[in-house]
Amino acid sequence: MSSSGLHRCRLFLMAVLIIVQGVCICKARQIPERHKNGSQQNHEDQIQMDSSSSTSSYHHVDLAAHVFFLDKDLKFGNRIPVYFTIKDPSRRPPLLPREEADSIPFSSSKLPHLIDLLSISQHSPQAEAMKSTLSHCEFEPLKTETKFCATSLESMLDSARDLFGSGTPFEILTTNHLANKTSSILQNYTIVEEPKVIVAPKMLACHTLPYPYAVFYCHCQKSDNNLYRLMLVGDDGDRTDAIAICHMDTSEWDPNHVAFKVLKTVPGQSPVCHFFPADNLVWVASAALHNE
Numbered sequence: 001m002s003s004s005g006l007h008r009c010r011l012f013l014m015a016v017l018i019i020v021q022g023v024c025i026c027k028a029r030q031i032p033e034r035h036k037n038g039s040q041q042n043h044e045d046q047i048q049m050d051s052s053s054s055t056s057s058y059h060h061v062d063l064a065a066h067v068f069f070l071d072k073d074l075k076f077g078n079r080i081p082v083y084f085t086i087k088d089p090s091r092r093p094p095l096l097p098r099e100e101a102d103s104i105p106f107s108s109s110k111l112p113h114l115i116d117l118l119s120i121s122q123h124s125p126q127a128e129a130m131k132s133t134l135s136h137c138e139f140e141p142l143k144t145e146t147k148f149c150a151t152s153l154e155s156m157l158d159s160a161r162d163l164f165g166s167g168t169p170f171e172i173l174t175t176n177h178l179a180n181k182t183s184s185i186l187q188n189y190t191i192v193e194e195p196k197v198i199v200a201p202k203m204l205a206c207h208t209l210p211y212p213y214a215v216f217y218c219h220c221q222k223s224d225n226n227l228y229r230l231m232l233v234g235d236d237g238d239r240t241d242a243i244a245i246c247h248m249d250t251s252e253w254d255p256n257h258v259a260f261k262v263l264k265t266v267p268g269q270s271p272v273c274h275f276f277p278a279d280n281l282v283w284v285a286s287a288a289l290h291n292e
């Protein structure tokens, strides 16, 4: 595969997503937090919050954990310390068209072949990241859980349609850094407008996973979550139209979840919220957006 082939479709993502209309009737599925042991859960958060780094140093996990906040902080005028994982668009893994993605095996058993095919050096952090992403995608979902990995936009859409059924239009929400910021720092962000609540009992969240081309890990969230749209301005002027979620019931979460360390709280004590980084996609039924 040529690198121009790899890079060809990178920039189409947002344009295509904005016009995408689909159907989404996502039954409230439970993400069984309690079945995940500490390392699994933290692994997921780390992938979710810091998918740009192919290594997983403690430092990164630590900074990337600064996306959590408490729902009582959701107030106009409040300041919240946030580390948004921002990727320079030119360094984002390319989004492949489906024919190209489908022509490449996506399986742990093919890893040695893949490393060779994609010209990755063995035992490199990139190779380790591929291994970890593949095993994450192959992790069998529990019966009560819905998740899938998508290697192209088309397959993500198809899976979303299959999952949600037909009839209800959906929209995709993303965090946008309006001042075109290209690097990440931990800084305070001020909430400069009244936060908007999006009551979305039906939603699908898709996070990027580290891989040489774009791979999305999507999971269907259980229903007791509130979505928010917030206008934020960072101390460095990073004006951000941010999407955040509050998990209202954390009583079954692992007590070792990094969110509890950052927020100095314990499972069940209060809702836990976090921002979505800019490359995450949150799918909700359009009705939710018109019910604010």
Ligand SMILES: *[C@@H]1O[C@H](CO)[C@@H](O)[C@H](O)[C@H]1NC(C)=O
Pocket: 037, 038, 039, 040
């Ligand atoms: C916890 O998760 C890790 C990584 O997913 C796994 O290796 C380990 O066996 C699990 N431990 C238990 C007790 O489930």
Ligand SMILES: *[C@@H]1O[C@H](CO)[C@@H](O)[C@H](O)[C@H]1NC(C)=O
Pocket: 178, 179, 180
């Ligand atoms: C950000 O980039 C977009 C597209 O290149 C451009 O239209 C917009 O004016 C930029 N915004 C700022 C604040 O520089």
Ligand SMILES: *[C@@H]1O[C@H](CO)[C@@H](O)[C@H](O)[C@H]1NC(C)=O
Pocket: 079, 081, 186, 187, 188
């Ligand atoms: C955020 O603001 C608080 C209070 O103004 C300050 O103590 C803290 O150091 C700031 N954090 C960052 C990351 O700038």
